[in-house]
Amino acid sequence: MRGGEAVTGARRGACRVAMLGGGVAGLTAAMELAERGFEVTVVEPKGWGGKARSASVPGSGTGGRLDLPSEHGFRFFPGFYQSLPDTLCRIPLAGVRAGVEGNLREASQMLSARSGRVNETVADVSLATGPRTPLQILRAWGIAPGGDQGLSPELLYFANRMLVYMTSSQERRLGQWDATSWWDFTAAEGSSEEYRKVCVVGATRTVVAARAEVSSAHTVGGFMEAFGYGFLGQGGSAAADRVLNAPTSTAWIDPWVAYLRGLGVRLELGWQVGRLRVRGRRVERVELLGPGGQARDLEADWFVCAIPVDRVGGLLDRGLAEADPQLKTVTGLQTDWMTGIQFYLTEPTPLTRGHVVYLDSPWALTSISQAQFWDADFRATYGDGRAADCLSVDISAWDTPGIVYGKPARECTRAEVAAEVWAQLCDGLNGTVGQRLHKGLLHSWSLDPAITGLDGPGPAANDEALLINTTGSWARRPLAVTAAENLFMAGDFVRCPVNLATMEGANQSARTAVGALLKADGHPAPAPEVHALYQPEELRRLKEVDAALYRQGRAHILDTPAPWTTAPGDGRVTAPG
Structure with a gap:
């Protein structure tokens, strides 16, 4: 439908x-x-929309303008989403044939920012680029291959881990890999700091707000597999990364609520x-x-x-x-906590045409410059007329000491959280070449109100x-x-x-x-479609072989110990039952 x-x-x-x-x-x-x-x-x-809804900064709008928009955290729609876009296109929107799905805009780039702008990369993730090679996918994640010798041993091993997961049977995924942490699956112990930062920790804290030491390999591996197929141009025609053209409630939730009311749904807030x-x-x-x-x-x-x-x-x-x-x-x-803070800037500041991942940030920050994707003129529409952009930032690590106060976010005041995040953004974006962010750009900020207790009485809590x-x-x-x-x-x-x-x-x-x-x-109408994640037919036989191996309690045929592992196990597993 x-x-x-x-x-x-x-x-x-x-x-x-x-x-x-x-x-x-x-x-x-x-x-x-x-x-x-x-x-x-x-x-x-x-509020309608739950954690997906947007809000506003009360009293910030003057001269007939709307209050500055805020949110629990920025919304994005990866290419492997299929069920949700099907819902979006069925929510009517005046003058838009595709419904609310027509409010999505492609985020065509991804910037991997590094401290002092060392080894930062900008990856083209646009649909127009077409299918990508595995090396291009690595670069998109901020992983720089080796020099003339090709991939380093660590990156070769990381490629092995992804290949093992992508060819694992569903039985092994739900059994062995769901019981294995991403940290152990990627053999993080004993590896280099860069490998852990980019391949192990960076894949969890900056994307799914979970610690690599406790997150299951089933979850992280599956997420990276789905993203990888999207970057390869497989599994659908949608862009790898899309965002809305206005605050979430404006572009999506409000039209949705209106449509439901039109259907006769009673909505009681x-x-x-x-x-x-x-x-x-x-x-x-x-x-x-x-x-x-x-x-x-x-x-x-x-x-x-x-x-x-x-x-x-x-x-x-x-x-x-x-x-x-x-x-x-x-x-x-x-x-766990993955929550947002918005910085309102006095000038349009499109850091890149998409998301920024701050790989060296102790608070595992990600951000997006939103005004470049919005149809409305930000300065004329929101606030007091001085704010021209909204830099929306997600904070994923609330228990790691920061670089300004030496405290984790949970122990900071709200003002200290804002100052610390700003400093970490500057650390990743500014360097000897020039400054992308400076104090003169900062108009104001808004931290998710679901976070309470930072200014006392504590302890800090997150209601969402x-x-x-x-x-x-x-x-x-x-x-x-x-x-x-x-x-x-x-x-x-x-x-x-x-x-x-x-x-x-x-x-x-x-x-x-x-x-x-x-x-x-006993209703005669068909059930809504629940879209399965893309699985290439080319790997089907390997998964069938792995299912047989798993039932026999044997390791995956491609599963090998890391070259830096000193005492590898025998690889045997215990199949359920």
């Missing part, structure tokens, strides 16, 4: 669905169900789930808590729980565990933390179908083809939940 076509089916009478949560997962499920004739009510405590009331194998109703201590019940035929993973744990002793005791496994899932896929986490992630016959789960922590906390994963989980609900309801 694309281009705004709605799926309908003959019904004896519309069934009521209670959607608990209005983030990407909740709104996706609401849209799919409403288009199929269900009566949907969505309750959300904070300011209400959170207090308790699930369960009888037998069915959820009868949920108790809601609203503004000012209000309380009421919400009854429905079907319930979809689409609240964030950290809040799911809080519901276990308030009816959720009674509905399905197996959901207790979510308490074993971990979250991000799921990280630690070793063994796949088994703890719930399925969309629960033991309760009328309760389904959706969210970026629910099992789906994208094994990573992303907007695509949230969208896929919602589609899976809707498909299960339609089946349980």
Whole structure:
């Protein structure tokens, strides 16, 4: 279903669905169900779009201009996203045939910034460039091949690790590699600092906000595989990297909410789930808590729980565990901080036509200069008329000492966080050749308000933390179908083809939940498509061989110890069962 076509089916009478949560997962499920004739009510405590929504700096707009835009962290849409773009193109937008998907703009470059501008690289990741060689992909990640002798032993080994993962069977991925950390999979111990910084740590902290020591090789390897196929021009026609042409809520969430209202969806903001009331194998109703201590019940035929993973744990002793005791496994899932700060600059400052990765930054920073992609004139549209650009930065490492105060971000004040991030940006972008950033450019800044406690009373807390896929986490992630016959789960922590906390994963989980609900309801409409990640046919036979080896408890045929490893194991694995 694309281009705004709605799926309908003959019904004896519309069934009521209670959607608990209005983030990407909740709104996706609401849209799919409403288009199929269900009566949907969505309750959300904070804001439509969840972590994907944008906000603003209160009181910063003057002279009829809008307040300066802010966000939890910048949004980007990799080329391997397929389910979410399908949703975007079905959200109508006046004068745009492609719907909200028409608001996406290609980010054609990626800059790997280095301290003092040493060995920095700008990679062309545009769709126009066409398929890329493996060496071009390495350069795109900021990995410089060796000189006349070709790849260094470390880079050859890293290539081996990617080849091992890409030819591993699904059984080995879910078994051995999900139980193996990215740190151990890449043999980081005993390797050079540069190898760890670029190939091991850089692939996790700057992209998926997770420590290489605890993140599963299944997650990180799968993410890099999907990105790699995108850079190779495989698996779809979308650009490798796309961003929106306006603040997220303006370009996407607001039109989405308007479309849902037009479908008859009841959207109730300011209400959170207090308790699930369960009888037998069915959820009868949920108790809601609203503004000012209000309380009421919400009854429905079907319930979809689409609240964030950290809040799911809080519901276990308030009816959720009674509905399905197996959901207790979510308490074993971990979250970490990947949150944003925006610097508003007095001059347009397009550092590159895309994202910047600061490989030497102790706080694992990434950024994007946003105004160059937005259709509106920034200075004329936002703030007091002096700000001309928004440099949006994600902070992924909150526990590492910085370069100014020598403290981790969690122990800094909000002003110290801003000063520290600015210093690390300058360290990566400025050098002897010239300065890209200087104090004269800085108009103001805004740190994600979900971060509290930095200015006291502590300790610091993050109200919108991000799921990280630690070793063994796949088994703890719930399925969309629960033991309760009328309760389904959706969210970026629910099992789906994208094994990573992303907007695509949230969208896929919602589609899976809707498909299960339609089946349980006996609804005649087809289930939403859940798009699988691209897997080349050329590697199918190697994966079949590996599946047989894994069942026999044997190592992957290409798995070899690192050249710097002194005591390699025998490579044997224990297959499940």
